Amino acid sequence: MAIYRQLQTNLWQDEFILELEALEKYVYTYLMTNPRTTQCGIYRLVKKLMELELGLEWETIYKILKKLMDNNKIAYCEETGEIMLINWSKYNFINSRNTILCINKELKEVKNKEFIGRLYTICLERNYPVKDIFNGVVVDGLKIENKEEEDFLEAEGEEVDSLKADKEGLSSPFEAPYKALGEEEIKEEYINKSYNKQKVTNKSISRILLEFSKNIKKASKDEIEKFIEWRKTFEEEFIIKAIKQAVKYKAKHIGYIESIIKNWAAEGITTMKELMKKFKRNKPRVNSEAYRYLD
Template sequence: MARYRQIYIEFWQDGFVLDLTPEEKYFYIYLMTNSKTTQCGIYELPKRIIETETGYNRETVEKLLQRFVEYGKIAYHEPTKEIMILNWIKYNWINSVKVLSLINKELNEVKNIEFIKLFIQNCKDYGYRIDTLSIPHLDEVEEKKQKPSNDGGSMPYQYPMDSPSIDLGEERELEREREEEREEEQEREQEVVQEVIQFWDDNGFGYNNIEGKTQLLSWLDDSQFPKPKEMILKAMNIACSSNKRYLKYVEGILRNWENESLLTVSEVEQREVSRRNGQPKKMNYNPTKDRF
């Protein structure tokens, strides 16, 4: 499955980036776009992987990692091989139910508790809502890690004695398959989000309009009438054709389709054909002057 990472074109004019060496610029982009990156900006990245993907030797990798730690751009935890891009969420936060669900899963897989604490603090500093995230109480996690077992280290048997026998190998295989299915589904959802954002950015709806993007993506997650990606792209295409590239116009189109119970692009196109063939009434998109 293809995945995408967004780099703002202002990256090259950033004062910090302008002062970097070509080697540092290459490495910084690598840290933000490599195959291990996540939506939350915290991911496991062993140095041997960095060597393989960048072509640098171990000495150069360690030198560059330390340099960006000193620059205050990343944190690296050697015991868990995890890296955190400190300002990642500032430029990559999307308040979508599906994206937040993905972030929630990623955070619960982070091994370094301090990184989770720092992520939560960054969200608070930027004013991002995190009440939908379900992260284990960090103090309890640390307490469990430090608290010795009462029975000399033995673990309690998790099944009652009269339960049927369980094939642990089969159970692990089923769990692995379920996990792969969940990951594939999350990647598909992320691709949908990225495709909508890419269309928005490429067609003049406002590259830096994060609020507008977030509002548009909420149509994918509507609890009563979620819209498929194709419907949203179709509405945006109509807005482009009418030279009305703003959120309210696109939402007006989507609401009209919702009111007419049009659920697919095919149904929309059939309705358009019917109207051209004998129903001259045009769809009223009811755009307003309010724009994001």
């Protein structure tokens, strides 16, 4: 890879940067441009070299690092000596074969697994090709494998009815962990038994629970409560899409689903119509197969 790092000129107009003192700007810029930076934005920070290259004592450097950590600009692990630049991929990711191969190789060398999980979530949020980037990398105890799967991006306005697909004999790309529950079983087992004292209608979460049970597992009481709470704000299909995203990227647990929903909501996306517009905008204009670089 070329030995240079990209800094956008509008960095100096950023509200956070404007409030930093001169020495803090100096250290932050160093973190983004020093010789040990990587394409993935996670690298080992060598204290002695940092002191030498910056001409500062570690005590001074650490105070600035602490401020950057408190403002969620970096994450630092004293145990492994690694640092993560939180917004690195936002400004430096390039969807090219060489870049993805380089990031994949670097991630396999990262010791702090929490950093890997955090970057995985960021890549999901930004709709990056995670199957290629994290191919062979362990994320939250699960090894990501790059296999052919159906594209999540669908034509705007197209509705996918999973129940209808099952009846017509269409196979799912994912194997259910146990026998899928029917609509009536969902209603009785999840709602009538667990929530017989609450006014929860079949319309509220039955299809959500069905999708969750088919592709992930039987929902626990806490998970059902989350679905009920989300349903107060979001459409049924909206939540189902979040479940499908988690399944697609093999992040089969409620935490990732919640992260997906929160990130969509943070972007002001709360309806299926808005969500489909987002994916349509992010859909590559060239043949998607051209972006599958790894065997």
